[in-house]
Amino acid sequence: MNTTGRLAKPLAVLSLAALALTGCGDKDKSAAPAASSAAATTSAAAAPSSAPAAAPTKAGATKAGATASSGTSSGDAKPEGDVPQCTTKQLTFTVEKVAQPAGNALITATNTGATCRVPFSEPVITAGGVTANRVGPEGDEPALETGTSAYARVLLAPGNGATPTKVSSLTIAMTAGESPVTVKIGGGSAQVTEPQVTVFFGSGDAALAS
Template sequence: MAHTARIRRTAAALAALSLGVLALTACDGDTEKDTSAPSATASASAADADDATATPSTSAPSDGGADAGSSGSDGGTPSPSESATDDGQDGGVGMCETSDLAYDVTVASRPVNHALLKATNSSGDDCLLAAGELVLTIPELDGAAGHMGPDGKDWILKAGESAYAGILFSHADTAGGKSTDKVEIALSASETPTTVSVAGGPVTVNDPQVTTFFGTAEDALTY
């Protein structure tokens, strides 16, 4: 009887031991599962970090950044293509030709022996009036009139606008001369001149001179 009881106690102990081993194995398995599988919170945090890195910012640049990258097209420094128009003087218009202008020559009351040349742009288009190129000749005399006054500069004569030049026919201290009531005018030596009657003529011519073109009659008759 005692032997039988020991056998039963031993069997019970072995059974209890087996149950403990099984329980321990189950706990270890759960621990490994928890360790190997990332939590939902960790996964979401990683995804948010990836999105923040891959997606470019849509916020507007600072004012300093915009100014530094400005091309000047909104009132700033102009682009090279905008500034390439003969220093901004002619704006791309063509040169005035002799036939583009209508001319009037009128004897002036002052100074003496002077006349005023008025040239009006009758072409219908703006043109560039070259300085120092005006050629005035007297049919009865050889050669062209000399130039007097400042050199002047090229300027745009708009359609319908007039330019003025002063003509000196003779010097008071020069004797003699020829009488004429016409002059010939060209805007350059290479062009065919046009003949213009002298209103208030005839005049005596012995040493003619002419100014460059001016914007007013007063300036033209200063010399």
């Protein structure tokens, strides 16, 4: 009898069984980490975030900085064109002779009404029936607030050799279309030939230096 052949068959069967068991064990080991990784991923997704959620932005909201930089203050001064022109009636006038320059007088116009702008054209001045020539200079039309004054110089006697007329007052109007007012010359009467008048200035010194 062939004893070796009989023993070989059972040994072959046992070897195959051992290999099968070894393969199963390896599969189980490789599957374990994958399962652990999947479980960790699921736990991380389910855990709540510790960072605070951003607050929702309301529609149309504007940053304060942008508003401040682009806004306009309600206290801004009015544009010059919105200030009405001064009228003769809302001003009070004085006329004073001055020592220097010789033969000149200083007109002071004080605003007794609301803020107005002084017209850049020279005032209409008449002395002894003669209308003063306008000598400028042309400039802006400054705003004259209530209680403040503007000043103009009137040259009564230019010294051109003409026969003078003695006067004690001037008639003054801000524009030719208004009724003039009569203003007494302070410091006594004056000799007038061909008078000249400047525009109004912000100070008496500026008017006399013009």
